[in-house]
Amino acid sequence: MTIRIILADDHPIFREGLVNSIEETGEFEVVGVGGSADEAVALAFQYKPDIALLDLSMPGNGITAAQRISDAGSAGAIAMLTVSEDSNDVTAAMQAGAMGYLLKGVSASELREVLGKIARGEAHVSPGLAAQMLRVMQNETKPPRQPIDELTKREEDILRGVAVGKSNKEIGSELNIQEKTVKHYMTIILGKLQARNRVEAALIAQEAWGKSQS
Amino acid sequence: MTIRIILADDHPIFREGLVNSIEETGEFEVVGVGGSADEAVALAFQYKPDIALLDLSMPGNGITAAQRISDAGSAGAIAMLTVSEDSNDVTAAMQAGAMGYLLKGVSASELREVLGKIARGEAHVSPGLAAQMLRVMQNETKPPRQPIDELTKREEDILRGVAVGKSNKEIGSELNIQEKTVKHYMTIILGKLQARNRVEAALIAQEAWGKSQS
DNA sequence: CGTGAACATGGACTTAGGTCCGAAGGGCGG
């Protein structure tokens, strides 16, 4: 009983190497080969493979293909194949229904081993990537708290004006408050940001918020 | 008379596909296969191939390998193979002695055609990449002239102080000039940059010179 | 040699920025 696989990758030479690597022990059979997301979805629908092995970055987007195949229930399992070690890609792939995520640098035997696991229902991510994902998830749950995050809504409104070089008078006019009030807020803002003057505050703002809208 | 080739790529599956693609018509013979820059250099030295086909981004850097093989005269010609369409990579590869630059998405027949040209002494870059390189080179010979580039040395000194939030007095002290002189220069700088105040000038400076040294 | 550019400074003055004290209204939570 062979494990039936469809695969989709837009690099012909790699695809050929892949087919050979997968089939060389007779344990797996590649029943369909495509070069884009659309072809992958059609092949999955047509062949109902045990595993759909998809390139992450092919035309039409591998993750989109994974999502569509998963939604349609057209494959027993989905695995992604890519050079990307970006944990965002891994997360996105898993959320799209992939049971596995493999790097293109794997050897043929390792690839077959992982495919076997996936066919048995086990999820797989390269160990290095799994550790990286864990680190990223931990960092994301504890975003660093900057002084600029402690500003009130009004204070932020005013700093945004300062960050693009506007005078207190101009800011007051825009926000319909007195220049005097803007000054008052600036004193508070400078204190919170530990900035000595508005230039420093503007630079801090730009650093934190990205490019100013010049 | 077959064309003898060594190839180096750190992805085993791709490498296998590559060997098969190259050898399938009998016109080429892969005499050596490696996975890193060092292996490529050693193989070239050992086999003196007609063509060394190198992956740009393998361990030890494909461009470095190309340079070493070219310096040693160990191969008739060098060709790079990569996913990168970055024209800086193309330029670097060519400067390292590569006669060809191919994208990994090429078909097997196209690959063989290009290898044949290279073996005959013709250089080859994918047409799209060649056009992109031309555009980049044209842009580089005519760098856009920014107002900030029109500042005198002294004006720039002063703007650098302003760009990190320093007062005129502080800048004067650092540069051993009067605050009065700094003010004078600021008037000129603001005029040249068409900035209304020092905050705008600081933002322009940061935009042009990158991050301020906070 | 004459001229222009770059660098430096003074005077006088106005506007902008920032600080600190004070006051008040509204909303929210204990």
Add this chain to the structure above:
DNA sequence: CCGCCCTTCGGACCTAAGTCCATGTTCACG
């Protein structure tokens, strides 16, 4: 109800920033 925070504003005042007029020296170039 009370305290706290947010928002808004006034007064008084001092320093910083910016402008414009003027002057002078040095250096490089035609």
